[in-house]
Amino acid sequence: MRRPATSYWIGFCVILALLVVAPLVLPEFWRRFVTEILIWGLLGMSLDILIGYTGMVSFGHSVFFGLGMYGAAAALLAVKPANLWLALLSGLTAAAVVASFVAYFATRLRDIYFAITTLVFSQIFYVIIFTWTEVTGGENGLNFARPALSIPGLFSVPFTSETLHWFVLAVVTVSFLILRRVTQSPFGMVLQAIRENEPRARAIGYSVERYKIVAVMLSGLFAGLAGILYAIQNKFAAPDFVFFLISGEAVIFNVMGGMGTLVGPIVGAAFFLLLREGLSRYFTEYSLIPVGIIFTAMVIFMPQGLLGFAKRRLNQ
């Protein structure tokens, strides 16, 4: 039992070290690319709590991501001078509020009905944000300046692409460690019990509904965090990011990388973005045609995703 754990942490440290030095060696375009992979990976990872661990496919994660974006935007626009931590707080609050709302209603339903309900909730918020032009900027969204990276009383430096990368890396790493701890805690075990056999989990005496609500809220909170990071990186919030295509992409990350692994979605996000980037050189804006075909083929032939596939290969 000891050896796999040791090699796991060695691998973890090696990859972390590579990601830390990445911005120093990579050119500007790829530096930004790696940062973006981390952010989308965090979104995928948050969804993995539901898909991989609780067995609920949410097709509405864009709403948490988008509300994180708009929450951060609200704080950055309202408070002068713009404060990074206030943006984080406000974005997380917005995501948490909408997550508890969605969780309360959607968790009463199962399987396909849960998927459709989450999808519909995200579309409701999309329509609201899209049409409420006075507050949200409507179709154009909101633009704002990037706040400085600061710890009050210690230092304050403007974000460069390196420091932004390290900041994102730190947030994603901490989130990963928290989520990993959660999935291995008794709470996470109950979630997996619900995935394996819901009636039995209920029969043992667990309040399945309450666990599901907490799982959706937790997942929504981390999806909101990813949205805040994306808002800070790109200096805007737009309704496109509340649209369900983003939720679909988060599901794609999970399927491609491997559900129920937490690391899988990050691998999936990297694979998806690289694939799209690489193929867009040949297919320009139609790169989603081959990507979609590869995705569909992976659903059929590789249901465990890249990571599950690699694991099985290594064990052979």
Place this chain on the structure above:
Amino acid sequence: MGIPFDQILIQTINGLVNGMILALVASGLTLIFGIMDVVNFAHGELVMLGAFTGATTLAVTGNFWLALIVATLAIAAFGAVLQVSTLRPLLGRDPLTTILATFGISLVLQKYALWQWGPSARKLQEPITGQFTLFYLQYPWYRIATALLSAAIIGALYLFLKYGKFGIWIRAAMQDRVMAQAMGIPVPSLHIAVFAIGAGMAAASGVLFGPLAGVTQNIGADFTLRAFIVVVVGGMGNLGGSILASIFISLLEAYASLIVSPSQAVIVSFVALILTLLFRPTGLFVPTPK
């Protein structure tokens, strides 16, 4: 704020017309779900492909009705290919994997349409150009014809399911797939046929919808979402329920657009869906399960 009676009447007719087109889409979707537990996320894209195929045929031949038939048959054949190539391998797996697979297909089809037909909206020329006066409004006969034709197609489907040999097989397989197979019904080919029928009906509604509004590669997602809402509100796998729900939801949206803008009126149907799921998850128009 009072709303004049004539506006309510116009919206009622609008709602009925839209409802019949939606019913054509939704009955295919619910048939597919009922017989093979497939949640077809790409159903709206089939509507969109049908509309584009119809537009191309119309441009070549100049005959709308021919375009309607060609598009229906072409997309039905395409649906059969889709079923064999992507959905058959997923048979017996979690229904959620079919959502994922058809979601992938919908991405491909949407971008394919963009590539093939370009980003600009196309409007099909309506075959019936006459209008009649409805209060202060010139109401086109074509809309009425659309509703009647949709009703006729759905009626034909109903008769086919009720009396046709193949239709009886389909209903048997919907009730109990394993038992139907044991009785010697060729369930695998039924699956192909049902998917083809559903795809063909989606394509037909796409062509009928074409003259009412511009056809772009984005209409698919909208149709998928609305058809989902209708199918859930009507009760999954319940044909009559989803037709009633189509009309119900379309009327709701039509009346709501009297008060708020049409893009916000969609929220009304979203709320209807959520309320249905919370209080009557088996569907509004089905008898209470015992």
